[in-house]
Amino acid sequence: MTQVSEWLPLREPTFFILLGLARGEKHGYAIMKDVDELSRGRVRLSTSTLYEALARLLDRGLIERLDVIEAGVGKRQATQPRPGRPRKFYRLTRMGWRVLEAETDRLQALVFTARRRLGGQTS
Amino acid sequence: MSVTRSLGVLYRLLLHLYPRRFRDEFAWEMEAVFEHALADASGARLWAVFAVIWRELRGLPRAVIVAHLRERRRVMEPGSMSARPVPWWAMLAALSLFALPVLTASLTIFPRPVEPFLFLSLLGFVFLAFAVDAVKTKRAPRWSLPYAGLLLIVPVSFLVRGSGPMARLHGQVVRAGDELSRYTWQAIGAGALWLSLLAILGLAVLLCAALPPFRPVWRAIRRDWTGLSFLLYGTVVFVYFVDLNEYQHEGPYVVAGMLSLALGAWTYLRSKTTRHRILALLSGMTLAMWIIAIGKWIIVPRQNWPVWFSWHAPENERWFESLGEMIVWVWMVVALLAPALLSLLPRAQRPASSTRLA
Numbered sequence: 134m135t136q137v138s139e140w141l142p143l144r145e146p147t148f149f150i151l152l153g154l155a156r157g158e159k160h161g162y163a164i165m166k167d168v169d170e171l172s173r174g175r176v177r178l179s180t181s182t183l184y185e186a187l188a189r190l191l192d193r194g195l196i197e198r199l200d201v202i203e204a205g206v207g208k209r210q211a212t213q214p215r216p217g218r219p220r221k222f223y224r225l226t227r228m229g230w231r232v233l234e235a236e237t238d239r240l241q242a243l244v245f246t247a248r249r250r251l252g253g254q255t256s
Numbered sequence: 257m258s259v260t261r262s263l264g265v266l267y268r269l270l271l272h273l274y275p276r277r278f279r280d281e282f283a284w285e286m287e288a289v290f291e292h293a294l295a296d297a298s299g300a301r302l303w304a305v306f307a308v309i310w311r312e313l314r315g316l317p318r319a320v321i322v323a324h325l326r327e328r329r330r331v332m333e334p335g336s337m338s339a340r341p342v343p344w345w346a347m348l349a350a351l352s353l354f355a356l357p358v359l360t361a362s363l364t365i366f367p368r369p370v371e372p373f374l375f376l377s378l379l380g381f382v383f384l385a386f387a388v389d390a391v392k393t394k395r396a397p398r399w400s401l402p403y404a405g406l407l408l409i410v411p412v413s414f415l416v417r418g419s420g421p422m423a424r425l426h427g428q429v430v431r432a433g434d435e436l437s438r439y440t441w442q443a444i445g446a447g448a449l450w451l452s453l454l455a456i457l458g459l460a461v462l463l464c465a466a467l468p469p470f471r472p473v474w475r476a477i478r479r480d481w482t483g484l485s486f487l488l489y490g491t492v493v494f495v496y497f498v499d500l501n502e503y504q505h506e507g508p509y510v511v512a513g514m515l516s517l518a519l520g521a522w523t524y525l526r527s528k529t530t531r532h533r534i535l536a537l538l539s540g541m542t543l544a545m546w547i548i549a550i551g552k553w554i555i556v557p558r559q560n561w562p563v564w565f566s567w568h569a570p571e572n573e574r575w576f577e578s579l580g581e582m583i584v585w586v587w588m589v590v591a592l593l594a595p596a597l598l599s600l601l602p603r604a605q606r607p608a609s610s611t612r613l614a
Contacts, residue, residue: 162288165293177311179312180290180312182319183311184285185319223359
């Protein structure tokens, strides 16, 4: 079983991918757009980088995959690039949540320390 | 064809750089995401399309390398193959196949009844070890595979060599009488034997894949094809037995060859990766076959074959016997590597964690 500490610190793209999935399951392209948005355009993933990360996260059990068979001919069906094939959605596992929270705590502690020091110097 | 579709086709080709397993799992999704990104970008400005392409080209080499490295690690991970350490008695049982000829070659100073006694004792031990391991693991233990190979080659060899077409061919070669014909016969004879063995094994593998009760065997072969190579490895003992039959002064070469084979088998059973396993087998077999080739080159002139030497000059005979072993060695390399073809077959996709209707 992977320990949370083994994952820390997270690389920035990995952090944003996990953060992107914190609001619920998403398919590949939605994750890509979300990472772009969350990082304010600073982290732009290529398809290869995204799927390399997804494969790693799947292997280590931080995310899981859902095959969603979309019924009807709604908007989602129209945007589905390969009709007839189940669309793959990804979502955080319990372990993924724990890693994301641990990394957020770590970053928060870093920022807190930095702020305190910088605040101390300026005052 | 539109530019977007052309780029999609190009991207699909680039995806072939990934390992097969990765491709099977993600390729169509990646292709769809790439096309989606391109479609979005083409709605904006031209430079946005170039930005997407540039981002992909920049990210692809690293991602491909990482995927290949991960694939290698996956193969090497304990659990992906049998990572259980081989118990000492199972190791001893495996090595007995090669140790028995060593003992019989070394113990010629003892009275003859020792040999049958030794043979029967070892046979009993091997049978007992097989029974215990098979009951414990509920399958044929890996160490027993060379015994299966040895049991297989004996009837196959008699059937192939004694078959009508082969007998007729041999007759023609003997009538021709020249050196080239003898080498040709050696290549054809050895090839027929090893190809027949491979055909029989291939048929057995197909049956395992087709018949549900034997599917666990098929899955085990798919996980690690070197098991079939290890089975064929046991046939080298038969090669030694046949090729050094009626020789004198062969003892040291039998001992050296069998020890090489034992070392190869020992390394194989301790190795955890496909590459290490096949290298162990190829090394053990190569060493053993080269020892027999060099050994024959040395001892052929010392043989007492007056009738044979009246047909073939001893110098020619020494070269023929040595090079003949090299021909057999080439066929054996082919045979040991042939099961690797199974790794080219497509694998089942990793099952998704769940499926649901939206």
